[in-house]
Amino acid sequence: MKAKASTTERRNLRNGLLFCSPILVGLAAFTLYPMLASLYYSFCNYPMLKPPVWVGLANYRTLVHDPVFYKSLANTAYFAVFATPAGIITAFLLALLLNQKVKGMAVFRTMFFVPSIVPMVAGSVLWLWLLNSDYGLINTILRSAHLPAPGWMSSPDWSKPALILMSVWGVGGWMLIYLAGLQDVPIDLYEAAEIDGASPLQRLRHITIPFMSPHLFFTLIMGFIGAATYFTQAYVMTGGQGGPVDSTRFFSIYLFQNAFQYWKMGYACALAWILFILILVFTLVLFKTSARYVYYGGEK
């Protein structure tokens, strides 16, 4: 009997490994090796065409005195701090509106969702035109309303708000996540609250938001990581330069430039590890503190 159990066990182990072999190879070749290699390269001078040469902490020392590094870090922090909450609030508001059991809900849902599936490059090119300071649709509307029309992508002060505005346009995916969550909030709680005389705002504050907190937390993490690695839109809209005056040179843009334009692979790997550690620390802090503001029903 025992022998039979162990043959089954052995067969299962063999089959399990066999079925999982694609990801085992994938993890080894495209995750584990590259992580170790990039850590090693970050201590090397590696101009791509020549083999890497160990230089110890030189890259990290350069980095500490590199003003562009700080600038790109500040740009990324600015984007993360404003774009993520702006996206979450907008998506949540849209989901609340759609959850009002109105007629034609499917049509409105489609209207809010479609922008989020417009291919990123096409969306960026479109917004370049919408944000055009002379003839763009946005400034046309602002001028018609006699409001000031900023320079958007041609102004170092307005380029990041422009990108944040564009990112808010694409929050349809989060809206769907919230909408699914809102349908699971127990209705009897609302009824009980209404009988107790709770105002709609109080119901939102004390029922909806606590029940939605796992979804909000999930999108906060996703949004934060997305913002920390924000690349495509800024690259396309500034021709890979991160202009004007470095105002959209985000961390990933600077990293890409070092790797594939200046061919400073070692320095780029050092930047990558700094990024990785920052994301790791920030995500861990969010997870550790999440018990205080995330409510997992009765489960946890």
Add this chain to the structure above:
Amino acid sequence: MAAGSKRTRVRFTTVATYAALVLLGTAFILPFYWMISTSLKPSERIQKFPPDIIPMQPVLSKVDGRSREVYRAKDGTEFALVEKLKGGTVSVKPVGDAKAAARIVSMDSLIPEIRPGFEWSSYSRGLTFIPFADQLRNTLIISVCCVFGTILSCSLVAYGLAKIDWRGRNTLFIIILSTMMLPAQVTMIPVFTIFVKLHWVNTFLPLIVPTFLGTPFFIFLLRQFFLGIPRELSEAARLDGCGEFGIYRRVIIPLSKPALATVALFTFIGAWNEFLGPLIYLLDETKYTLSLGLAMFTGQYGNEYGMLMAVSTVVTIPIIVLFFFTQRTFIQGMTMSGIKQ
């Protein structure tokens, strides 16, 4: 009285909700409308204030056997523009009077006559400016191969994680999940050096081959789905003499079509939209994907908004059409991604 005021309040809320939905819905869809609208305007009518809300075209009239643009003078007479002259003046002929002599007037005194109409030249120019046929073919080849690779590898791995009971499967699952947090930037450079050594740069292989080795997020999605398939079904097949691969192929895969469709759809769209990979690995214009081609085109002709919007529309429309045909799968997939395990 109290009931009446409550009903008024409910009605007010409904009206306010609709007003907000219509306003926000318009704001969200307007950029999209503007893309298509701009792509259908003649280039000289794109950069102007105030803009045409719907695409307008110049009215033409035949004078001396040639189509000429029609202008209206301040007194209401219509003139056909014969020739532009120096110093802001033009030579014009009154419309409908073939014998009348041409006269010279100031351009400022004339207003162009326009009518609603579509101008398709941005499409013909934009799509010949870039090697569009090549780039469309490249995008399709890459997207289809990625779909095939992802479906194959992720379903195998998900089966191994969900349906076979072996030591270490939970550890492996946690490792796979945690790699989702890993930013691509960390592995990008060594992966690039691997592909350089393999001489795969400027081929599609760096974009396709990794999908045959599994994608963490889709493995997660399929594993959750497979866990929901009753164990009895696998056991029955096992008693009938099926091996693990037989169960995978004859029981699990046929039952998982909705989940596999979601994975296929998202992979296709992901590959269609992918930018960083093609940017790093594809060097020749004829090897570019549509997204990369459009980005490079924008870098060179940033002011040709008619052409840019035409190409953007062409890149976007297939995805929108795909969405409308697969809405249910799409929305299910989106909401599945938000589930906390």
